[in-house]
Amino acid sequence: MKNIKSNNQVFDTVKGIFTAYLEKNGHRKTPERFSILKEIYQTEDHFDVESLYIQMKNNKYRVSRATLYNTIELLLQCGLVIKHQFGKNVAQFEKSYKYKQHDHLICGKCGEVFEFCDPRLQEIQSSIENLMGFAVTHRSLVLYGVCKNCKSSE
Numbered sequence: 819m820k821n822i823k824s825n826n827q828v829f830d831t832v833k834g835i836f837t838a839y840l841e842k843n844g845h846r847k848t849p850e851r852f853s854i855l856k857e858i859y860q861t862e863d864h865f866d867v868e869s870l871y872i873q874m875k876n877n878k879y880r881v882s883r884a885t886l887y888n889t890i891e892l893l894l895q896c897g898l899v900i901k902h903q904f905g906k907n908v909a910q911f912e913k914s915y916k917y918k919q920h921d922h923l924i925c926g927k928c929g930e931v932f933e934f935c936d937p938r939l940q941e942i943q944s945s946i947e948n949l950m951g952f953a954v955t956h957r958s959l960v961l962y963g964v965c966k967n968c969k970s971s972e
Contacts, residue, residue, distance in 0.1 A: 829859050832898050832915045839896035850881050854889045858899060864910040864931050904931060904960060921959035927968040 836855055840847050857874055858865070865873075867886055874881050890911065893899040900914045904924045910931065921939065923932040939959065947954055 828915065829856060832859055832913075835915070836893070836896060836898060839892070845892060848885075850879075850885050851889045851892070853879050854881060854886060855893065855898070858893070858911075859913050859915075861913070864902065864912045866908045866910055868908075870911075900956075902958065902960075905962065919957070921957075922961070923965075924960060924962050925965035925968055926962055927964055930965055930967075932965065 832855060833852060836852070837847060839845075840851070854870075854874070857870065857877070857879070861870075861873075867883070867890060871881070871883055871886050874886070890899060894901055898913065898915050899911050902910045902912070902922070904910055904922065905926075918935060919940065920933045920935045923934060924930075925932075939957075943954055943957060946952065
């Protein structure tokens with residue numbers, strides 16, 4: 819019950835941020851855009867636009883690919899979604915509001931994306947910021963290799 823309430827609070831907040839962004843920049847506030855936002859914030863994993871499109875079609879949303887691409891672009895611009903290019907041709911996305919800093923492991927065989935968090939990386943980042951007088955706004959560390967499932971099947 820608490821998790822559902824928390825998810826609703828997060829969605830209400832991101833909806834408010836998105837609404838303010840759309841108003842400030844003269845974009846229309848359409849039901850389709852908010853449906854896309856809701857679907858993204860209910861998704862736990864990374865996603866690509868095509869899989870999100872199929873997921874929305876399966877959930878009976880009437881959204882075109884063009885609307886999906888345009889809305890993803892708006893969500894990127896207002897900081898509610900992050901784009902990753904994990905060495906494949908297809909860009910991957912993930913929600914970014916209220917989600918802890920993490921980094922990624924990518925299996926070169928199966929393509930699986932694994933998230934990890936190591937506090938030592940934050941310490942290194944802080945040290946570099948202090949040393950260089952640099953304010954890091956975000957970071958992306960991606961390590962490539964072979965996951966344990968693919969290693970065991972060799």
